[in-house]
Amino acid sequence: MSEPDVVIVRGLRKSYRARVVVDGLDLDVPAGEIVGLIGANGAGKTTTVECVQGLRRPDAGTLRVLGYDPVTQAGQLRPLMGSQLQDSALPDRLRVAEAIDLFSTARARDGGELLEQFGLAARRRSVFSSLSGGERQRLFLILALLNRPRLVILDELTQGLDPAARRNVWAAVRQLNDEGTTVLLVTHEMDEAEALCGRVAVMRSGRVIDAGAPADLVERHASTATIRFSMPDPPVAFLDQVRQLDGVREVERAGTLITVRGHRRIIAYVGAALVRWEPVPTDLSVHVPSLEDALLSLLNGESGEPVACIPAARELTGGRR
Amino acid sequence: MSTAVGRLVRAEVALMTRDPLVLTFVFAFPIVTMLIIGGAFGTTPDRAFDGVNPAHWYVASYLTVVIAATGLVMLPVHLASYRERGVLRRFAAAGFPRWSFAIAQLIVGLMTTALACALLLAVTAPVYGLPVVHDGWRVAVALPLGAIAFVSIGVLLGSLLPSARAAQAVGLLVFFPSFLLGAGGPPPHVMGSVVRQVAGPLPLTLLTNAVRAPWLGLGPATGSLIGVAVLAVAATAVAAYRTAL
Numbered sequence: 001m002s003e004p005d006v007v008i009v010r011g012l013r014k015s016y017r018a019r020v021v022v023d024g025l026d027l028d029v030p031a032g033e034i035v036g037l038i039g040a041n042g043a044g045k046t047t048t049v050e051c052v053q054g055l056r057r058p059d060a061g062t063l064r065v066l067g068y069d070p071v072t073q074a075g076q077l078r079p080l081m082g083s084q085l086q087d088s089a090l091p092d093r094l095r096v097a098e099a100i101d102l103f104s105t106a107r108a109r110d111g112g113e114l115l116e117q118f119g120l121a122a123r124r125r126s127v128f129s130s131l132s133g134g135e136r137q138r139l140f141l142i143l144a145l146l147n148r149p150r151l152v153i154l155d156e157l158t159q160g161l162d163p164a165a166r167r168n169v170w171a172a173v174r175q176l177n178d179e180g181t182t183v184l185l186v187t188h189e190m191d192e193a194e195a196l197c198g199r200v201a202v203m204r205s206g207r208v209i210d211a212g213a214p215a216d217l218v219e220r221h222a223s224t225a226t227i228r229f230s231m232p233d234p235p236v237a238f239l240d241q242v243r244q245l246d247g248v249r250e251v252e253r254a255g256t257l258i259t260v261r262g263h264r265r266i267i268a269y270v271g272a273a274l275v276r277w278e279p280v281p282t283d284l285s286v287h288v289p290s291l292e293d294a295l296l297s298l299l300n301g302e303s304g305e306p307v308a309c310i311p312a313a314r315e316l317t318g319g320r321r
Numbered sequence: 322m323s324t325a326v327g328r329l330v331r332a333e334v335a336l337m338t339r340d341p342l343v344l345t346f347v348f349a350f351p352i353v354t355m356l357i358i359g360g361a362f363g364t365t366p367d368r369a370f371d372g373v374n375p376a377h378w379y380v381a382s383y384l385t386v387v388i389a390a391t392g393l394v395m396l397p398v399h400l401a402s403y404r405e406r407g408v409l410r411r412f413a414a415a416g417f418p419r420w421s422f423a424i425a426q427l428i429v430g431l432m433t434t435a436l437a438c439a440l441l442l443a444v445t446a447p448v449y450g451l452p453v454v455h456d457g458w459r460v461a462v463a464l465p466l467g468a469i470a471f472v473s474i475g476v477l478l479g480s481l482l483p484s485a486r487a488a489q490a491v492g493l494l495v496f497f498p499s500f501l502l503g504a505g506g507p508p509p510h511v512m513g514s515v516v517r518q519v520a521g522p523l524p525l526t527l528l529t530n531a532v533r534a535p536w537l538g539l540g541p542a543t544g545s546l547i548g549v550a551v552l553a554v555a556a557t558a559v560a561a562y563r564t565a566l
Contacts, residue, residue, distance in 0.1 A: 053414055078416035085414055088407030093339045094332060102332045103415050106323075127339075143415065 004067075006031045006151050006182040007052055012061035014047050014206075021047045023206035025061070029151075034173065034183040036193040036214075038291075039203035040299055045186045046086050048203070049153050052184070053083055066150055079105065082149030084140045086156050086186070092129035096120060096139060099128065103143045114142045117172065119165070133160035141169060145176060152176065155186040170195055190292035200291070202298050209298060214291045222293035224249070225264040229274070229281035230256045238277050245269040264288060325417045329425035334432070347395050347437050351386040352444050354505055355379055359449050369510045373537050377452035380445055381533040382504045385467060387437040389504065389525050391430055392471025393478070393496040394489075400426065400479025400564070401488035409564075423476060423564040427557070430472030431465070438464075456535035463535070463546055466553045467528035473556035474524070480563040499525040524552055 007029035014022040022044040029035045037045045050056040051063060054070030054077060063070050068077040090099055100111035115121040118138040123131065131139065137160055144152055154173070158166040173196055177183055187193050193200050194214045201211040210217060231238075234253070243251050247263035248270075260270055267286055274280050337344060362375035370378040403409050412422055442451065454460055475492075482488040500506065502519065503526035509517050520526050530545035 055410060055413055075419060078414065081414075081416070083414035085407065085410060088411040088414075090411065091332075091336050091403070091408060093336050098332060098335060102328050104328075105416070143411075147416070 004031065005029060006066055007184060008062075008064045009048070009052065010062045012048065012051060012063065013059045014044070014051060014056060015059055021206055022051070022058075025203070025207055027201055027208060029182060029184050030199075031182055032177070032180055033198045034177050034185060034196050036197035036200040037184065037186045037203060038188070038190065038193055038200055038295060041188075043203040044206040045203055046155055049155055049184060049186055053081065053153060054078060079107075079147065080150045082144035082147065082152040084137075084144040084152075084154045084157060086159075088140075089136075090128040090139075093127045095125055095127055096131070097124045099139060099143065100146065103146055105147045107147050109146060109148060111142070111146065114145065118142055118168065134162060134165050137161055138165065138169070141172070145172070149181060151182045151184065153184045153186075157185060157187060158189060158192060166192070190290060190295060194291045202295060204299055214294075217294045217298075218289050218291055220294070221297040222289035223263055224261050225267050225289060226287040227260040227267065227270050227284070228287075229258055229284040231258055231281055232256050234258060235277070238273070241273055242270060245273065325421040326425050326428070329412075329417070329421060330428050333425060333429045337429070337433070343395065343399070344433065344437075347387060347390045347433060348440055350390055351383050351437070351441050351505075354386070355383045355441065355445055356448060358505060359445065364449065370508050371510070371537070371539050373539070374452070376449035377537065378508065378533070379505070380442075380449055381452055381536040382529050383441055383445075384438045384464060385525060385529045385532055386500060386504050387441055388434050388464075388468050388471045388528065389496060389499055391434050391437065391468075392473075392475035393499065394475075394492045395433070396426065396430055396472060396475030397478035397482060397488035397492045398485050400476060401482050402485035404480065405484050420561055423561045426476050426564070427469065427472055430475065431468050434468045434472070452537055454536050455538035456541065459535035459541060459546065460532055463528065463531035463542075463549060466546075466549050467531065470524065470528070470549055470553035470556050473553065473560040476560040476564055477556060480560070499523055502526060504529045522548075524549075527552070 005028045007027065009025060009027040012022050012025040012027075013020070021042075025044070025048060027037075027048070037048065039045055047056060051058045052065055052070060054065075054074035057071055065077055066080050070077055094102070096115070097111070100115070104111060112121070115124060118141065120135060120138055120142070123135060128136070128139075137158065141154070141157070144154065157173070158169055161169060170192070173183060173185075183196075185193070185197060197214060199212060200214050200217060201208045202217065203209070210220070212220070239251060239253070239258075242248060242260055245262075245266060246269060247266045248260060249263075250259075250261040252259040252261075260266060267288070274284070359376040359379050362370075362379070364374050364376045366372050366374050409422065445451075478492060478495075479488055482491055502512075502516065503523045509520065512520065527545045527548040530542045531549050534540045534542035534545070
């Protein structure tokens with residue numbers, strides 16, 4: 001029998017005066033998964049997780065988190081959760097080690113180990129106000145993980161972190177999840193959602209408008225891959241061949257620049273065709289649809305333009321000529 | 322202390338010792354003004370001061386100035402700053418028990434008040450001497466009750482006001498009239514009738530009466546003591562409700 005969902009939200013509504021921020025939202029977070037909540041600014045993501053944490057009282061709807069009602073049973077629920085909040089701070093002159101002591105309960109992990117793991121051991125005696133943005137984020141993450149939570153809510157997890165620190169934090173979240181902790185992640189970073197989340201819920205105007213595995217969302221909402229290359233005087237037969245390839249939806253020629261659009265499987269077919277029609281173009285670029293494209297398509301009804309270029313020589317033709 | 326309250330108290334005390342300027346108003350203002358005003362009116366018993374040595378009148382009054390400074394100026398700014406910056410949300414999200422922060426602030430406020438009162442007496446005693454305490458138990462009841470009342474008012478103001486700057490402005494606006502009319506200003510006998518009527522029901526006036534009268538042998542001031550007790554209970558209840566995490 002599968003484990004019950006850790007978070008169950010049905011018909012959640014929350015307004016700030018006349019402004020409806022969350023409007024009949026349903027959300028499930030299965031046990032042991034990393035679920036992402038994505039969407040534009042103002043979609044209601046942070047308000048939703050604040051209701052889940054019991055920090056805000058919903059206007060309507062039902063919430064069960066680890067079997068508890070976050071409004072009426074916050075006292076039992078909160079010790080089982082770890083939270084990394086979007087906007088919060090610690091007292092300016094509180095030292096890092098003191099913050100660990102302050103937030104440690106009887107269930108706490110070894111704070112020293114966590115400080116080592118997240119590269120803050122050398123800052124143990126530093127006061128909060130002297131920490132950089134990235135160091136503060138890492139400290140908040142440590143505090144969220146400190147008391148062995150069963151559910152961790154991370155809101156803008158890697159905001160302000162450099163790429164190396166981000167990878168470090170991602171690895172820590174994966175490790176935490178491997179140990180059985182369920183994670184609800186609010187993020188604007190689509191690469192983060194793709195890298196970490198088994199399932200993603202897309203929010204717009206206070207509702208979940210679609211949910212699923214990142215790859216499934218991409219398939220449903222941004223399956224169009226775009227290939228561009230230059231070919232002076234392309235043979236008509238070549239263009240006809242490309243048009244006939246399985247999955248190709250459009251072939252466009254503007255001067256010497258040729259653009260091919262279609263399902264992502266065309267990447268392989270067009271690449272193979274180009275190799276047969278020597279010489280291969282040196283300016284080949286491939287835009288592979290991503291979760292960001294799917295999100296843009298969902299939110300705006302349009303897909304983004306190329307954001308990722310794969311150098312032709314290395315990715316498609318290197319070693320095969 | 323490994324309870325949530327204990328950890329909060331320990332952290333708050335550490336933070337205070339690290340930022341002593343925060344305490345300047347609570348510690349220095351009553352001492353400086355006490356020394357000035359005590360010197361201004363002298364030590365000869367005066368009818369305006371109910372026949373008491375004016376310096377002793379003010380020594381018996383100024384402990385309540387310490388209490389008011391803690392409750393009306395220091396705590397509201399401190400708490401509003403915590404709320405403004407999301408520190409309280411972090412405590413709430415981390416599972417600190419609902420009342421732990423309010424209780425911790427009450428304890429820290431009372432500790433601060435006790436320390437500041439001791440310092441005030443230590444500094445003024447060699448200069449003006451300490452007046453004899455005529456009714457010790459009433460003074461011993463009134464002081465902690467007043468401290469609880471004003472610390473709770475401070476916690477309440479800090480939870481209601483939108484920012485640290487607003488808390489400072491409102492705190493000072495409430496503190497100085499209370500100070501002048503109810504403790505550190507002229508004695509009630511020299512005030513005009515309207516001013517005396519305005520001053521009479523102010524919380525700091527009630528507290529000062531409840532401490533000064535039994536201390537100097539001017540009467541039991543039971544009405545004032547009851548007023549302070551009611552204020553302490555009401556302010557504590559509302560403050561605890563407002564600052565529940």
